[in-house]
Amino acid sequence: MKKRVNLILAVVLLLASMGMAQAQTQLEQDLAEMRAWMQQRSAQADSAITAEWPTVKKEFEELSYSLDRNTKKLSEKSRVEYETYKQRYTEWKVRNESQLVDLDGKELERWEREMTGTTQISKIKPVHLRDAFNKALEYTREYRRDWTLRDWDYAEFVLGELNTRKTNTLDLLSTGDKIKIAALQVEFATLKKGREAKDAYEEMRESR
Numbered sequence: 001m002k003k004r005v006n007l008i009l010a011v012v013l014l015l016a017s018m019g020m021a022q023a024q025t026q027l028e029q030d031l032a033e034m035r036a037w038m039q040q041r042s043a044q045a046d047s048a049i050t051a052e053w054p055t056v057k058k059e060f061e062e063l064s065y066s067l068d069r070n071t072k073k074l075s076e077k078s079r080v081e082y083e084t085y086k087q088r089y090t091e092w093k094v095r096n097e098s099q100l101v102d103l104d105g106k107e108l109e110r111w112e113r114e115m116t117g118t119t120q121i122s123k124i125k126p127v128h129l130r131d132a133f134n135k136a137l138e139y140t141r142e143y144r145r146d147w148t149l150r151d152w153d154y155a156e157f158v159l160g161e162l163n164t165r166k167t168n169t170l171d172l173l174s175t176g177d178k179i180k181i182a183a184l185q186v187e188f189a190t191l192k193k194g195r196e197a198k199d200a201y202e203e204m205r206e207s208r
Contacts, residue, residue, distance in 0.1 A: 027070055031078055034063045038085050046095075047192035051156045051185070053096045054164040060089050103157060111154040112161070115139045121161040126172040133162055133184045144191055152192060159188055 041049065041056060049056055067074070067082055074082060109119045115136040118124065124132050140155060147155070166173070166181055173181070 027067065027074055028078065030063070030066050031074070031082060034067065034082070034085055037063055038088065042088070045189060045193050047156075048189040049092055050096050051159045051189055051192065052163045053092075053156075054160040055167045056092065058164065058167065064089075103154060108154060108157065111158050115155065115158045116162065121158070121165055122168075124162075124165055126169040126177075129162070129166060129169065129173065130177040130180055133166075133181050136162060137184045137187055140188060140191060156192065159185075 037059060064086070071079060071082065112119045112121060116124070116132045117135055118132075121132070136155075136159060144155075163185065170178070
């Protein structure tokens with residue numbers, strides 16, 4: 001009888017250890033995905049992060065969901081690595097949300113309407129999303145030279161809303177639309193980066 005009990009306990013411990021090993025493996029896979037995502041995002045310019053902030057925020061929340069719930073199950077090394085990623089994300093969040101929190105609602109609606117033709121960007125049909133991006137970039141090309149930094153805040157927020165809508169409807173977009181929208185996203189980030197470079201140059205001249 002005693003041998004049978006010992007055998008049962010051994011089997012239970014083995015199954016438990018196997019379950020923990022599987023959970024550990026899954027968490028390490030989750031961390032690997034987070035690592036790849038963080039490397040990709042960190043390689044982008046700050047203006048690109050700002051332009052895509054709603055999407056960046058959503059992606060991080062999805063990738064961190066399991067890791068946050070099971071942080072204690074990570075190895076010490078993995079836990080330290082994950083905390084580093086969380087700190088980096090927090091820096092992005094503070095910078096971007098502090099800039100956008102005080103946007104005026106009515107003024108934002110005006111920017112949404114002029115840049116995309118609607119104030120309900122989250123409801124744009126997938127088939128019309130490419131046109132909305134095109135309209136936003138046409139507006140940016142035409143007026144950006146006269147924009148203040150505050151204007152860029154509004155424009156970046158609107159692009160962020162479009163980027164979020166793209167993420168939420170990605171499976172419903174044609175390959176052609178995905179390619180074109182990606183090109184327009186890059187163009188917007190480039191235009192914003194050009195403005196930042198111009199401001200930095202003028203600031204340098206004034207400081208001489």
